[in-house]
Amino acid sequence: MIGHAIQILLRLADKRRLTIILGLSAFAAITEGVGFVLLVPLLGAIVDTSAQSAFSPVQDGLAALGWQPGLAEILAIFAGLIILRAAAEYARTILSLKQNIAIVDGLRQRAFAALLGADWRTLSRMRQSDNRALLISEVDRSAVALDQLAGLVRLVIGILAIGLAALTISPIVALAGFVAGGLVFALYGSLRRRARGLGQAMGEKYRVIYGRLEENLDAARVVKSFGKERFAEEQMIEGFQSLRRVRLRFAIDNARARGMLQACAALLVAILVWLAFEVWSYPALLVLPLVALFARALPQLGALLDAWQMWSHTAPAVIAADTLIREAEGAAEITGLVAAHPPQFTREIAFENVGLSHREDAATLQSVSLSISAGEFVALVGPSGAGKSTLADIAGGLLSPDQGEVLIDGVALDPALRQSWRRRVAYVDQQPILFHGTIRENLTWADAEASEAALERALQQASAGFVADLPGGLDCHVGEGGRQLSGGERQRIVLARALLRDPALLILDEATSALDSNADQSVARAVADLRGTLTILAIGHRGALTDLAPRKVTLVNGRIASDESVR
Numbered sequence: 197m198i199g200h201a202i203q204i205l206l207r208l209a210d211k212r213r214l215t216i217i218l219g220l221s222a223f224a225a226i227t228e229g230v231g232f233v234l235l236v237p238l239l240g241a242i243v244d245t246s247a248q249s250a251f252s253p254v255q256d257g258l259a260a261l262g263w264q265p266g267l268a269e270i271l272a273i274f275a276g277l278i279i280l281r282a283a284a285e286y287a288r289t290i291l292s293l294k295q296n297i298a299i300v301d302g303l304r305q306r307a308f309a310a311l312l313g314a315d316w317r318t319l320s321r322m323r324q325s326d327n328r329a330l331l332i333s334e335v336d337r338s339a340v341a342l343d344q345l346a347g348l349v350r351l352v353i354g355i356l357a358i359g360l361a362a363l364t365i366s367p368i369v370a371l372a373g374f375v376a377g378g379l380v381f382a383l384y385g386s387l388r389r390r391a392r393g394l395g396q397a398m399g400e401k402y403r404v405i406y407g408r409l410e411e412n413l414d415a416a417r418v419v420k421s422f423g424k425e426r427f428a429e430e431q432m433i434e435g436f437q438s439l440r441r442v443r444l445r446f447a448i449d450n451a452r453a454r455g456m457l458q459a460c461a462a463l464l465v466a467i468l469v470w471l472a473f474e475v476w477s478y479p480a481l482l483v484l485p486l487v488a489l490f491a492r493a494l495p496q497l498g499a500l501l502d503a504w505q506m507w508s509h510t511a512p513a514v515i516a517a518d519t520l521i522r523e524a525e526g527a528a529e530i531t532g533l534v535a536a537h538p539p540q541f542t543r544e545i546a547f548e549n550v551g552l553s554h555r556e557d558a559a560t561l562q563s564v565s566l567s568i569s570a571g572e573f574v575a576l577v578g579p580s581g582a583g584k585s586t587l588a589d590i591a592g593g594l595l596s597p598d599q600g601e602v603l604i605d606g607v608a609l610d611p612a613l614r615q616s617w618r619r620r621v622a623y624v625d626q627q628p629i630l631f632h633g634t635i636r637e638n639l640t641w642a643d644a645e646a647s648e649a650a651l652e653r654a655l656q657q658a659s660a661g662f663v664a665d666l667p668g669g670l671d672c673h674v675g676e677g678g679r680q681l682s683g684g685e686r687q688r689i690v691l692a693r694a695l696l697r698d699p700a701l702l703i704l705d706e707a708t709s710a711l712d713s714n715a716d717q718s719v720a721r722a723v724a725d726l727r728g729t730l731t732i733l734a735i736g737h738r739g740a741l742t743d744l745a746p747r748k749v750t751l752v753n754g755r756i757a758s759d760e761s762v763r
């Protein structure tokens with residue numbers, strides 16, 4: 197799983213930038229290692245213990261080169277190394293940050309695009325609060341995972357450079373240090389596995405919390421009117437508590453690991469110093485740089501274990517985000533060329549033996565054959581669950597039938613045509629969805645180029661004259677989701693927005709069922725007045741809208757039960 201997460205991140209990374217980052221990390225680590233190695237000649241230059249230098253390959257190497265640096269030379273090299281290291285660290289930090297931002301933004305954008313690009317059947321089955329949790333918290337956790345992975349690589353390079361420096365000073369002590377470090381790392385295996393499991397659990401907890409948060413906030417009116425505030429609160433508390441338990445368990449594991457490492461480290465340094473002085477009779481000239489190296493390496497090892505644990509904990513988020521993207525991209529509807537021009541629809545839209553099943557065990561629509569002429573106003577009625585909305589989704593090009601076909605002016609609505617056909621269809625459903633902003637912004641969302649006259653005309657066609665009396669008129673803010681307007685007002689603005697697209701087919705799916713009879717009548721009259729200018733398919737059980745339609749098609753159990761012209 198960890199390898200899979202690394203593959204995903206590598207796929208998203210800019211390879212050139214990544215190579216430069218790794219090069220800079222290696223350069224910074226090497227300069228640090230060289231600095232430590234230089235401690236030996238530095239101490240030699242300070243205390244002049246050349247007689248003891250035979251122990252160290254550093255002194256041997258310098259002697260072989262015939263270079264005996266003085267104190268000033270060594271200090272100048274030290275200062276130069278520190279400056280170079282600082283410059284490399286600076287460049288690496290900036291580049292890493294840019295890389296991280298690009299990967300995380302890319303992940304979020306790709307997930308968002310993949311979701312919106314997925315076919316309607318897949319998208320409508322997904323739980324959108326899960327998708328939101330993934331897009332927000334899991335992608336944020338992926339950013340943490342990426343930071344940890346970058347830190348891991350940097351720390352490994354740093355520790356290797358320190359190890360190399362130790363090898364140069366004293367191979368035997370360095371090897372002993374490597375073996376001890378490897379043992380500590382192996383001891384952490386079970387903690388890392390646990391961290392991974394907790395990371396997965398955390399993603400699931402976040403999804404539950406997001407789901408409950410959204411459901412309860414969206415349904416705030418129902419929650420309050422049912423007096424279920426306390427129940428909702430308890431649900432949330434329970435969700436947060438279970439998330440807290442996971443986080444706490446991870447923090448406890450982390451603290452335990454850190455404590456264990458400190459104890460192991462103290463023991464290790466004590467044993468190595470004792471061995472160096474007492475068993476191998478090393479001079480202080482070598483032991484002091486080695487102690488300095490260990491003092492530097494141990495916190496690095498601690499940070500490495502921390503980063504590894506944190507990476508194991510957050511890597512599942514990378515996989516979860518990638519899985520969502522793959523699932524959505526796998527259901528992408530752009531499989532071939534999208535037709536540049538939508539069908540004209542000057543004669544008729546015909547359904548020929550159309551069948552569709554949402555579930556394997558039951559057919560939603562069966563052998564539906566129906567023809568609607570351009571300019572007709574048809575009501576599609578029938579009991580709940582009869583398949584009316586499904587048929588409307590097929591007519592609007594959102595769903596493709598499992599059997600049969602849809603023809604527009606005799607041309608089959610294939611995948612290439614379906615998407616361009618959608619540009620000629622406008623939907624208005626039971627939930628009038630308005631965006632946070634002004635009425636003008638909501639209308640021009642449908643057509644950014646719409647002139648003032650076009651906006652006025654659409655409002656008038658939708659019987660939305662009330663807009664002129666609102667403070668600011670078209671520039672009146674509608675509030676979140678249009679809450680500052682009544683249901684009927686919202687619905688008329690949504691209708692105006694739909695008309696602004698100049699659709700060939702207007703689908704009204706229970707568009708007035710949430711309105712009182714006055715608002716219902718007013719919207720229905722506005723729609724009836726549109727007769728002849730476009731084709732209207734109005735779905736409903738009852739109400740003025742379906743009553744005004746001159747033709748009524750009744751759907752029962754996914755089949756057409758009757759098709760009658762009323763007048």
Ligand SMILES: Nc1ncnc2c1ncn2[C@@H]1O[C@H](COP(=O)(O)OP(=O)(O)OP(=O)(O)O)[C@@H](O)[C@H]1O
Nearest residue numbers: 320321554555560579580581582583584585586587
């Ligand atoms: N995305 C979906 N996944 C699974 N089943 C679905 C989906 N959409 C609809 N269905 C099922 O298909 C059947 C027909 O649903 P549809 O919404 O088309 O009926 P309807 O006639 O519009 O109902 P209503 O009048 O209650 O809105 C129902 O049994 C419904 O549960």
